[in-house]
Amino acid sequence: DSGVTQTPKHLITATGQRVTLRCSPRSGDLSVYWYQQSLDQGLQFLIHYYNGEERAKGNILERFSAQQFPDLHSELNLSSLELGDSALYFCASSRRSGTYEQYFGPGTRLTVT
Amino acid sequence: DQQVKQNSPSLSVQEGRISILNCDYTNSMFDYFLWYKKYPAEGPTFLISISSIKDKNEDGRFTVFLNKSAKHLSLHIVPSQPGDSAVYFCAASANNNNDMRFGAGTRLTVKP
Numbered sequence: 578d579s580g581v582t583q584t585p586k587h588l589i590t591a592t593g594q595r596v597t598l599r600c601s602p603r604s605g606d607l608s609v610y611w612y613q614q615s616l617d618q619g620l621q622f623l624i625h626y627y628n629g630e631e632r633a634k635g636n637i638l639e640r641f642s643a644q645q646f647p648d649l650h651s652e653l654n655l656s657s658l659e660l661g662d663s664a665l666y667f668c669a670s671s672r673r674s675g676t677y678e679q680y681f682g683p684g685t686r687l688t689v690t
Numbered sequence: 691d692q693q694v695k696q697n698s699p700s701l702s703v704q705e706g707r708i709s710i711l712n713c714d715y716t717n718s719m720f721d722y723f724l725w726y727k728k729y730p731a732e733g734p735t736f737l738i739s740i741s742s743i744k745d746k747n748e749d750g751r752f753t754v755f756l757n758k759s760a761k762h763l764s765l766h767i768v769p770s771q772p773g774d775s776a777v778y779f780c781a782a783s784a785n786n787n788n789d790m791r792f793g794a795g796t797r798l799t800v801k802p
Contacts (some may be wrong), residue, residue: 579733579735581733582727584704597733607795610789610790613794619694619696619779619792619793619794619795620734620779620781620792621792622790622791622792624788625789633789634789635789667733667734670734678724678736678739679736679790680735681726681734681735682733683731683732683733684732
């Protein structure tokens, strides 16, 4: 158990809909990262927050947004969903920002039908 | 733009032998490298890392080698055990960045 929790574990929704994925980092970790893993693909970095502030953006679509709240949990919002958005979405946390190992949650499997 | 590449999607080795997983990168700004292991239905777990100031880091059965001139790193597992069967991701980060780039992963199967 990494100490990072993600909810929900599974999510099935229709095209055009909007969903919110939630992540709680390990106790004491200030950084939260979001990744997308499509079928047989590597982990694609989406976005990084540190202590409530956005620090880096990767290949995140404009239809996607995220935020980190004062209690340090984070939410990833996916809107106008398309079939291609079906993937595993992982959240990871680390103590600080920068080059430190990240601890991953179990992921949320999103299926768009 | 795939800055971190794992060109072997799969590798199969016999229990007790050495497993060598390879990773290449293109961004010369990367200065910290990590290996993660992932079992099905779980998130990746950190395995071992290496800073660019070193060329080798060892932790038990796991050793990571870094060749900066070739922009290549490898993970050696000796001896390999069936429990090592998983997908292994290579990752790289630059100290002045706040993101980490992952390779596509290599599925290791260790046969008893």
